[in-house]
Amino acid sequence: MIDLRSDTVTRPTAAMKQAMFDADVGDDVWGEDPTVNRLEAMIADLLGKEAAVFACSGTQSNQIGVRVNCQPGDELLIHSTGHIGVFEGGGPAVLSGVTVRQLNGPKGMLSVDLLKDQPRVDDQHYCRTRLVCLENTTNIAGGYVYSLSQLQDVSEWARRTGLRMHLDGARFFNATVAAGYSPEDVADCFDTISICFSKGLGCPMGSVIVGTAADMRMARRVRKMLGGGLRQSGIVAAAAIYALENHVDRLQVDHDNAQTLARGLAEIDGIKASAEETESNLVFFEIDPSLGTAVQFAAAMKEKGVRVGPMGGQRVRAVTHLDVSADDITTALRAVRDCMACGFSDQQLTGSGPYSK
Template sequence: MPDVLINLYSDTVTKPSAAMREAIARAEVGDDMSGEDPTVNRLEALMAKTLGHEAAVFACSGTQSNQMGVKTHCLPGDELLIEAGGHIACFEAGGPAVLSGVTCRTIPGTLGMLDVADLEGKVRADNQHLCVTRLLCLENTTNVGGGRAWPLDQLARVCGWAHDNGLKTHLDGARLFNACVAKGCSAAEIGQHFDTISICFSKGLGCPMGSVLVGSTDDIRKARRARKLFGGALRQAGIVAAAAVYAMENNVERLAIDHDNAKTLAREIAKIDGLSIQVEDVETNLVFFEVDPKLGNAGQLAAALLERGVKIGASGAQRLRACTHLDVSRDGVMQAAEILRQTVQAGFRQYKGSATGPYSRA
């Protein structure tokens, strides 16, 4: 594989900084399974307070914490409602069905978001022939929806509808702090509308691994049992929790830099003949754009770029995704844009690449 000079494939490629590694090395640890790891306890208390909830539990990954949330709220045979491109439904290996016996009812939205009009009539009647609609899962920021941050009034309206209809609410907040920075709000302003919230530390926050599920004391007690069942109970986890504490104290506000870099990249892409992008839709650190089929497909363009040292992902036949993060500077973004321009001008049909990447709609 060619050397990757500029990796815009995902913010999951971020590596711990020297200061984060130092925090990891200094971490005070204990047996988290027994509640005796002081660094994990500190992180869980910090996240519960930050989100305005009672408790939190550390998890290995965002998929794990999302599935803990599903199992906490649902019984086998239940149904959850989710936007059609939602990560929980599309990109977690069928987790709700496999781990909890739960069906995902997907609902087309706009830019990955739903409104009350989309949801009305979707709660099933109390009838022995039907599954029970138990949970509404939302995603903020949206992923395949384009990295959009929910308007706060829409979020409140949709979650209010869910609670009025007897549903629990879970937020896939893998990039929640990107949403907070974009909207200029606190995490608690978003968290107040949800029964449980999943937060990922290994994306824009720059940690090597880890996630957390936040909620009420009772819900988190249930989630700990789910974590054990899923094989995620941990021992001296303070080593990785220390990275998350460092990230919360140092890497949240700087997400604005990633957003600015994404907007810069979008503006440069808009100048390239054969590529199309809605610059105004780039709100956080995800940049989706389309390649003219007359030139080739997304997989071919991604393969050609990789040959030139720039890694991005194909997200469909003609759609590509680039993701800015703390390991790519503004200069790196500008260099990537120039390589993209040169690649499109030179032609790329001769390259072979898959158009069904991890976030493809195919």
């Protein structure tokens, strides 16, 4: 089965498994796991920040970031498609007492023009606008990549305005590889940065939040409250170290495969796709409504040995990653052609997950 639903389906390579097996471990809650300590120092140095805290997942590190940057009664500003506001179970409200204000802009991105009139007046009637959350790459908005100047413009405005900045870097290294900027230059625009290891980097789990030493002391406390204080977590930290040393540069392969897929899809009747709009490893395309829905298309593709992600209505997402080869892309395109030729309107109209119809 070729699985293009998400890069979260990646599996550890044999070499990564060996690194995990060989990991030197201790009690991380007590600060005594040498492999976790090495990972945290390594990622903090890479991003030019003072400290980092290992977390269980990207959702956990994002929610730690919200709590570190905000107080109950504050609000954060985020794009309406941002993961923190859409796919984290209402975490800011439940865990931090923080209101999420969602804004609309092209490509899932926030700009100074969009943000400049949003901070609320300092008045007892209003919640305090405190945090701006960006996502790079964007996710369901299309896998787009901010330019460094875009990030710097928003960061400079936020600092002048007295707001803090958090980056949801679920695909942080996809962005740096695609745009060619340094991790440190990106990190300089933010107070806190969340980076996920279990997507394109191929780890079985894990994330990290990065920032100042003071913020990371608070982050460690919040992690404990959220149940994220693991013990001998060097086993999974070793996978992250291996990924940072071996899997970052190869993300370009995933981007190249995404381009091949997007170009191939654009040539198939009944599909609207664009290689020019594919900036990273996320390929979005639309199915002609006369042929059926995205859910029906995904069901038909599964029968042909390829899994894709229906995103509601006619929209489909296909994600290239470590476990997808160039030959797999060829096979997937063949399956798409077969589906479009044979039709799929006889498939069930409902599926499972957040986009089940």
